[in-house]
Amino acid sequence: MSLPGPTRDAIVERLRTVIAPGSDKDVITLNIVRQIALDDGVARIEFELPPGAAPFQEQLRSSTAAALQHIPGLRSVSVECTIRANRATTSMPGVRHVIAVGAGKGGVGKSTIAAVLAVGLQRLGFRVGLLDADVYGPSIPKIMGMEDMTPTGDEHGRIHPPEIEGIRVMSMGFIVPPDEAIVWRGPMAQKYVKEFLDRGAWGELDFLIVDLPPGTGDIPLTLAQSIPLTGAVVVCTPQDVALLDAVKALRMYQKLAVDILGIVENMSYYLCPHCGHRDDVFSTGGAEKAARDLAVPFLGAIPLNVAIRVNGDGGAPLSNFTRTEPFVRDALESIVKALVAQVEAKSAQRSPLPQLRIS
C-alpha cells in the first residue's frame, strides 16, 4: 500500500502558515512564492524577495522547511530565495547610484559622514554629488565650506548646484536659513527634495550621496520613498540607545525595500594624541555586533577625533583626508572603499554591465 502522495494544494496550505520574516503576513498572501516544483516526493520551493529582505533568507528557509516537514509522503524540501532587483533609477538618468546616509537619531555624525563619503569617493576618481535633505538641520553648506554659495537657475528651469572640490552640492540650507527650516512639514520638505532631484542639473554622476533627516518619523520615511535609492548607509554611535535607534532605522529601510549597504560606527574610540592611549568613550564594537546580528555589512569605525570636529566646523572636509593623523585618514578611506565594494557587489547581482572599479 502506498502512502498518499504530497500534493501541491497541501504544500500551498502549509505555506499559508509561514509568516514572512520582517512582516506580519504569510508568504502566499504576500505573493512571494515564485515556484513550487514537486518530483518524486521531493519539493522545491522558490521565493522571490524584495531587495531589502536579503537578511531574512535563512529564517525564511528554516520556517518553510519546518512548516512542510510533516506532509505525508514528502521526503525532502529544498528552499531557494532570489532577491528582486531594486527599483530603477529612471528619474535620474545621469546618476548611477543614489546612496542615502541615515541615522536613528540626530547628532551621531550623519552629515559629517555624508561629507566624508562624498569627498572620499571624489578622491577615488568618481563623479560625486551631495544632496542635503536634512530639513531639521541642513548643515552640509557649513561642513563643506559653502555657506556663502547659492544655486543658480537657468532659462530651462534647471537648478545648478554650486560646486566645491568637484562635488556638486544642493542643500535646503542654500534656500532657507537652517533655523527656519525646522518648522517645515513633511509634504513641503518632500516637494523641495523632489525639485532638487528632478530639476537639479546634476550632470553625469557615479554617486549622489543624500544626507537624510535623522530618525524614523514621517519625513525621513517619505523622503526615503521618494528618492530612487541604490541603498542606505546607517550611522550610529556605540552606545546602546543609539544602537537601538539604528536598528529602528535599519528596519525602516528594510520595510521600504531599500538595500542596507552597511553600518558605520562613529565616535567609536578616542586615541590620545599625546600618549597614544585608546579610550572607548561610548563603549565600542556595538555597531559591528549589531551588523552581524542583523546580517547587514559593517563598513567600519571612525574615531572620536578633534580634527574631524574642527574640519566640520571650519568647512574643510578635504582636510579629513589630507591633514589628519594617519589612523583617522586610514579609517575614513577604508569605509569609503568598503562602501564601493558593497555597491559593486550589489551591481554585480543585478546586471552584467561593467562594474565600478577603484583605480
Ligand SMILES: Nc1ncnc2c1ncn2[C@@H]1O[C@H](COP(=O)(O)OP(=O)(O)O)[C@@H](O)[C@H]1O
Ligand atoms: N568622529 C568624530 N569626531 C569628532 N567629532 C565628530 C565626529 N563625528 C561628528 N563629529 C561632530 O559632532 C557634531 C555632530 O555631527 P553631525 O555630522 O552634524 O551629526 P548629525 O548630522 O548626525 O546630526 C559636529 O560638531 C561634528 O563635527
Ligand SMILES: [Mg+2]
Ligand atoms: Mg546633520
